[in-house]
Amino acid sequence: MKIGEVVAGSVLGGLEVKLQLDNPEELRIGYPVIVEGKTYDFYCLVEDIVNQQLDIAERLAGSDYKDALVPGAGTHEGYGGPIFYSKTLLRPIQLIEKESGELSQPQTIPPYFSEARHAARADVEHIYEITETSVPLGTIRGIEPYYVHIDFTRLTEKPFAIFGRTGAGKSILNKLICLSVLTKDVGSVLIFDMVGEYGVYSRADNTKGLKYYFPERVEIFSIDPKNQEARPFIIDPREIQPEDLIVALQDLRPAMVDTIYAIHQRRGEKDLVTAIQDATVEQLGEALVHEMSLNALKRRMARLTRLPFLREGKDAFPQMMSLVRQGKSIVLDFGEFGGDRSVYLFIANVLAHRLYDLYTEKGEDRRLVVFLEEAHKFLDPEVAPYTRFSQLARETRKFNLILALVDQRPTRVDQEVRSQLANRFVLSLKEQADVQSALAGVQDVGMWEKIVGTIPPRVVAVIGDAIRVPTVIDIMTYDDANVHEHVVGRAKVTEAELERLARKADDIFRTGAG
Amino acid sequence: MTVREELRAELSRMIRYRETRPGATSLEVRSIRPAETPLDLVAIDGSYTFLWNLGSMWLAVARAAAIPYALTERGFHPRRPEIVDRAIMVSTWDDIVAKQDEFHQRLFEATRGSAEQHKDMVNEFRKHLEGELAVKVARETEGVVIALDGSLAAVPKELDHLEEVVGACEANGNTLVGVSKDSLLHAFGRAMPDEQVLQSYAGMGYVRVPKDFEQRQRGLLYGDVYFARLHPQSPKWFRVDIGTYKDDPDFVFSHLAAHARSGISPGYPFPLIEAHRLAVLVRQIREPLEEEILKECGRLGLRVHEVVAGLTRVEGRRRGAFHEFLDQLARDVK
Ligand SMILES: Nc1ncnc2c1ncn2[C@@H]1O[C@H](COP(=O)(O)OP(=O)(O)O)[C@@H](O)[C@H]1O
Numbered sequence: 001m002k003i004g005e006v007v008a009g010s011v012l013g014g015l016e017v018k019l020q021l022d023n024p025e026e027l028r029i030g031y032p033v034i035v036e037g038k039t040y041d042f043y044c045l046v047e048d049i050v051n052q053q054l055d056i057a058e059r060l061a062g063s064d065y066k067d068a069l070v071p072g073a074g075t076h077e078g079y080g081g082p083i084f085y086s087k088t089l090l091r092p093i094q095l096i097e098k099e100s101g102e103l104s105q106p107q108t109i110p111p112y113f114s115e116a117r118h119a120a121r122a123d124v125e126h127i128y129e130i131t132e133t134s135v136p137l138g139t140i141r142g143i144e145p146y147y148v149h150i151d152f153t154r155l156t157e158k159p160f161a162i163f164g165r166t167g168a169g170k171s172i173l174n175k176l177i178c179l180s181v182l183t184k185d186v187g188s189v190l191i192f193d194m195v196g197e198y199g200v201y202s203r204a205d206n207t208k209g210l211k212y213y214f215p216e217r218v219e220i221f222s223i224d225p226k227n228q229e230a231r232p233f234i235i236d237p238r239e240i241q242p243e244d245l246i247v248a249l250q251d252l253r254p255a256m257v258d259t260i261y262a263i264h265q266r267r268g269e270k271d272l273v274t275a276i277q278d279a280t281v282e283q284l285g286e287a288l289v290h291e292m293s294l295n296a297l298k299r300r301m302a303r304l305t306r307l308p309f310l311r312e313g314k315d316a317f318p319q320m321m322s323l324v325r326q327g328k329s330i331v332l333d334f335g336e337f338g339g340d341r342s343v344y345l346f347i348a349n350v351l352a353h354r355l356y357d358l359y360t361e362k363g364e365d366r367r368l369v370v371f372l373e374e375a376h377k378f379l380d381p382e383v384a385p386y387t388r389f390s391q392l393a394r395e396t397r398k399f400n401l402i403l404a405l406v407d408q409r410p411t412r413v414d415q416e417v418r419s420q421l422a423n424r425f426v427l428s429l430k431e432q433a434d435v436q437s438a439l440a441g442v443q444d445v446g447m448w449e450k451i452v453g454t455i456p457p458r459v460v461a462v463i464g465d466a467i468r469v470p471t472v473i474d475i476m477t478y479d480d481a482n483v484h485e486h487v488v489g490r491a492k493v494t495e496a497e498l499e500r501l502a503r504k505a506d507d508i509f510r511t512g513a514g
Numbered sequence: 515m516t517v518r519e520e521l522r523a524e525l526s527r528m529i530r531y532r533e534t535r536p537g538a539t540s541l542e543v544r545s546i547r548p549a550e551t552p553l554d555l556v557a558i559d560g561s562y563t564f565l566w567n568l569g570s571m572w573l574a575v576a577r578a579a580a581i582p583y584a585l586t587e588r589g590f591h592p593r594r595p596e597i598v599d600r601a602i603m604v605s606t607w608d609d610i611v612a613k614q615d616e617f618h619q620r621l622f623e624a625t626r627g628s629a630e631q632h633k634d635m636v637n638e639f640r641k642h643l644e645g646e647l648a649v650k651v652a653r654e655t656e657g658v659v660i661a662l663d664g665s666l667a668a669v670p671k672e673l674d675h676l677e678e679v680v681g682a683c684e685a686n687g688n689t690l691v692g693v694s695k696d697s698l699l700h701a702f703g704r705a706m707p708d709e710q711v712l713q714s715y716a717g718m719g720y721v722r723v724p725k726d727f728e729q730r731q732r733g734l735l736y737g738d739v740y741f742a743r744l745h746p747q748s749p750k751w752f753r754v755d756i757g758t759y760k761d762d763p764d765f766v767f768s769h770l771a772a773h774a775r776s777g778i779s780p781g782y783p784f785p786l787i788e789a790h791r792l793a794v795l796v797r798q799i800r801e802p803l804e805e806e807i808l809k810e811c812g813r814l815g816l817r818v819h820e821v822v823a824g825l826t827r828v829e830g831r832r833r834g835a836f837h838e839f840l841d842q843l844a845r846d847v848k
């Protein structure tokens with residue numbers, strides 16, 4: 001359907017279209033629109049919608065029309081369309097050559113009076129690709145339902161991020177993304193599950209988790225010993241490095257940092273934690289440590305040493321990696337420790353450290369995507385220098401280890417890490433600074449800032465090389481029907497379902513027999 | 515006497531003289547009910563602009579525009595307008611006119627004696643184009659209202675098409691009206707123009723001017739002359755001349771009033787506004803036409819500054835004319 005004609009435009013500034021809609025509310029920011037040029041169809045997104053200043057409108061405003069026809073786009077058409085018209089600013093993001101269907105960057109503009117119309121299924125079908133490893137996350141906004149595919153091989157080749165304010169739908173979107181990674185088996189995932197949303201059921205909103213859909217391919221580890229259903233997460237103190245403590249303890253004075261390194265060098269057979277507990281000034285010498293720093297350090301360490309997961313035993317890391325090599329994915333449930341800054345920093349850093357060493361030194365064949373919920377907790381500019389995460393983000397794309405961030409405050413994620421992102425899923429953000437941080441470096445950033453600042457929850461702007469053109473997507477409703485139909489597929493689930501039923505029957509049978 | 519005292523004295527005289535002619539006819543205002551399913555209405559208007567002046571010769575273009583409207587409950591919907599653009603050279607000097615064709619000579623004769631004859635000639639030409647277009651529309655459509663801008667009076671008679679328009683409208687069952695934007699008529703025999711006399715009548719309605727007025731105008735008038743307020747919120751009464759269906763003014767006004775229901779201009783038919791906007795757009799093609807003049811005159815051997823000096827404003831005054839300089843000065847020192 002025709003919605004208007006081009007009346008102005010430039011390659012850099014976008015196209016201005018005089019609308020002939022009775023009601024501008026039919027259009028929204030981010031909707032796809034086709035402008036019919038001579039050689040090309042210009043695939044555009046709505047960047048802005050404007051009722052411009054009109055003298056006649058100012059003169060008429062406030063009039064009492066009684067039985068007169070109220071002036072408006074629908075009631076008063078003139079020789080050039082509606083007398084009262086709105087305009088829209090369109091941002092061309094792709095050219096489609098009419099004859100060949102070939103795609104190219106928008107390096108030109110269409111002639112005056114070129115027709116603009118709502119994009120139709122047939123237009124977007126030209127643009128989006130469906131590949132062996134693509135999965136839809138929802139439908140494109142502003143046209144009849146069309147499921148837009150994201151390519152998950154591409155996505156998991158480089159770091160990416162999901163940004164959006166609290167309640168925007170990041171975690172649900174992330175579940176769809178993780179389920180897609182698992183469905184297409186383009187790698188394994190490791191999730192730092194800070195609030196227990198990803199296991200079988202979410203403790204936050206009771207939605208289904210990864211293990212619900214892939215019971216055989218997802219393992220849950222829990223830091224919280226009270227969680228009986230998960231495997232216990234244990235860190236062997238012998239694996240602890242000085243940096244782990246520096247990050248976990250935070251705000252250590254330089255003297256204390258020096259003390260840690262001094263003890264580390266002279267710890268002999270002991271693990272670092274025990275070595276600090278046992279250390280004395282006499283043993284190390286006044287030259288290296290001071291009484292005060294050592295005691296302060298010990299007091300700070302006391303909290304860590306009381307943690308249930310820091311004990312000798314079957315270290316979780318080798319277990320996790322062997323599961324990953326078998327093609328499984330891992331949810332690391334922080335339980336009640338998700339809110340304890342020193343704990344999660346400690347664990348995260350220990351794991352990051354080991355992952356980094358493993359993937360960069362030895363090399364691993366199985367791709368692993370590490371999802372950091374509340375990523376700013378690990379990538380805050382203040383702690384970033386001490387964690388391996390910024391290094392992970394920067395260096396590991398060549399090594400099959402990919403970082404994925406989920407966060408509500410992109411401003412608080414280290415800028416250097418953000419600059420590594422090859423794909424961004426940006427949901428609603430309200431703070432101007434967050435909007436800017438989330439979109440820094442994106443093409444047509446002005447338009448995207450407007451879009452991201454105005455979209456409702458459960459709508460996401462996807463920008464990056466995993467999708468042909470940047471797109472605003474209505475995330476599909478997260479329920480069994482949709483997940484089966486569009487993401488994990490029917491057959492697989494039926495199989496899993498059968499298995500589960502079989503096991504249930506087993507249980508019942510056994511209890512019945514016993 | 516100071517100027518203030520003089521002013522007050524004159525004002526009191528004006529108020530006293532207002533009702534000079536006693537026994538003026540009492541007005542019989544009839545009510546109007548807007549038609550529920552209005553006929554389509556074709557509005558016709560015209561405009562012109564001068565472009566270039568050389569001695570006693572002026573070059574101008576005139577436009578006539580007709581725009582047909584359908585009116586539904588949802589609003590005003592136009593169909594494709596018809597536009598006629600024509601260029602013309604008029605001269606106010608007999609010797610040159612003598613070399614021109616018979617039509618130009620008629621234009622010249624019809625306006626002889628006017629103060630700014632070149633303007634009146636082009637204006638007559640504009641009316642001529644409007645008339646031709648009205649004849650065409652009247653012949654090609656049936657059962658519509660044809661609304662012309664202005665009265666249905668043929669002055670000057672020699673150049674007029676009204677007789678033909680009326681004939682074609684009668685043949686095709688079209689309703690012909692002429693709506694005057696501003697009228698200084700004194701048909702009701704008051705000191706104030708009729709428009710103002712009627713101002714005190716509230717509500718919508720129409721009233722015919724006294725017979726003796728039409729009698730005096732006989733021969734020039736092609737319609738019956740009324741004043742009408744076509745919408746209760748109309749800011750004024752408009753003179754409306756009815757050219758066909760003269761025996762059924764209720765019918766004519768009900769359809770005309772339906773088209774005068776726009777909130778933009780309650781009481782004035784909206785299609786006439788569009789026809790007017792379309793007509794004055796002729797001024798926007800001045801620029802390309804001026805370029806054409808520059809090129810063509812160059813080809814004909816004129817020097818650029820001579821050509822430029824002849825370029826005129828819309829009303830035909832040379833751009834650099836001295837009085838314009840004075841006007842400008844008056845505005846600047848205000
Ligand atoms: N696509 C979706 N389908 C169904 N419910 C959703 C969807 N996205 C979000 N929700 C619901 O909205 C709420 C907030 O979503 P969540 O993903 O937890 O937001 P965030 O992680 O950004 O804070 C939750 O209750 C969630 O169930």
Ligand SMILES: [Mg+2]
Binds near residue numbers: 170171
């Ligand atoms: Mg969340």
